[in-house]
Amino acid sequence: MPASTMRTVNLVVALALSVSGAGVLAGCGTEKATGNDGEVHRTGSLPAHVADRALRVADAWDDSEAAAMWRKGYYPMGEVIQPPQDLHHDDMHAYETGNFDLAGDLPPAPPKVGRATWESGGSLTLPLVDPQKAYQATDRASSPGPRLVVTGAKLGAMTVATSRGPATVPAWLFTLQGYATPLRRAAVNPSKLPHPPIEPARGVPTDVLAPLGGLSKVAADGRSVTVVATHGSCDNGPAVEALEAGDSVVLSASVVGSKDGICTSEMLGRKVTIHLKRPVGERMLLDASTGRPVPYTEWPRTSPSWS
Known part of the structure; x- marks a missing residue:
């Protein structure tokens, strides 16, 4: 030292x-x-x-x-995807395994950038993720069993825990068949480490x-x-x-x-x-082993959110 x-x-x-x-x-x-x-x-x-x-x-x-x-x-330290709180048991299994079906149209290409805004002050402009890519990252399995059906999406916002405290970030709000509230997925990727x-x-x-x-x-x-x-x-x-x-x-x-x-x-x-x-x-x-920040992970469902 x-x-x-x-x-x-x-x-x-x-x-x-x-x-x-x-x-x-x-x-x-x-x-x-x-x-x-x-x-x-x-x-x-x-x-x-x-x-x-x-x-x-x-x-x-x-x-x-x-x-x-x-x-x-912008480095998430909490979930960047939030399902409806009232998911049924079978649908929760579908969400955790990544079993989804798309039964509607997704929006066209969004604006190029969005803004993350922190509760403690400050903001950051970040590229927006295309809704198709955001959906594909959510629909990551094709295993047998129950599936969640996505019927559409629109651009909205969500709160994410980050290394700088809670932040409001752009999010894709995916409409799920049978549910009044959407599945939210952050529409911005973490900053480069x-x-x-x-x-x-x-x-x-x-x-x-x-x-x-x-x-x-x-x-x-x-x-x-x-x-x-x-x-x-x-x-x-x-x-x-x-x-x-x-x-x-x-x-x-x-x-x-x-x-x-x-x-x-x-x-x-x-x-x-x-x-x-x-x-x-x-x-x-x-x-201590890698000498790097510890990435948030939704283990065992997904790999670390950034690395």
């Missing part, structure tokens, strides 16, 4: 206990180290080299050009440091975050640790333990909830 920087860092360890995403706080004492760069308070039992990696990621982003670009962009100011960690075993699968939820009060952590079929599941800094929260994922028996090669995902010392606010959520 630069000599001029003084930072208090809280490290919280959350172990995944179930696929539903329950997590517990764990800690094994407090270690205090003092150096030329000030004091670092470390809570938990994180290996020193992993803690050092997390600190280097936080420092690389601190006051960087990439961080400045991030704070000016800035080039990260630090390279990914290389040559590190996943039981020490692994990439995260994505961000699933930020609590309404900002005091906890739920992420998807990946693991294999012959281990005891993932663990995620959070290193809290002034401008960022760096998440370090790893795989715990091992099991005997036949192991398949599939990659599994488990939701892990990490409780923080103070609300996330506008701090960046960073992945």
